[in-house]
Amino acid sequence: MGDVRDATEAAIKAADHLTDMDKGAIEALRSLADKIDAWDQIVDWANDDAAGAEGKRPTVPANDNVSIPTYLKFCESLGLTPAGRSKAAIEAKGKEVGGGTLHKLRRDHGKSA
Secondary structure, rough: OOOOHHHHHHHHHHHOOOHHHHHHHHHHHHHHHHHHHHHHHHHHHHHHHHHHOOOOOOOOOOOOOOOOHHHHHHHHHHHOOHHHHHHHHHHHHHHOOOHHHHHHHHHOOOOOO
């Protein structure tokens, strides 16, 4: 495994809030981590192939400017970043007190929900 995959596995292991419902997103996150870790090797192989292709147009992969932002969005949605954990805590707090804003207004003014 690479650095990003190792860090991803450590974060998943430390996250006690993840459930079976998160398995698909976790596997997608792992796949992105592997792709990020392997990117430099993929480019090296492509450059080697291009160097050996005399007289042919070399095929070198374009810069990957999507995998890392996508990886970070997955991390946030799974509560594996500070922002993701803050959002999850706010949502959990809202559920503990009995619902949304309308419910709170009704409760505070003595009306039943």
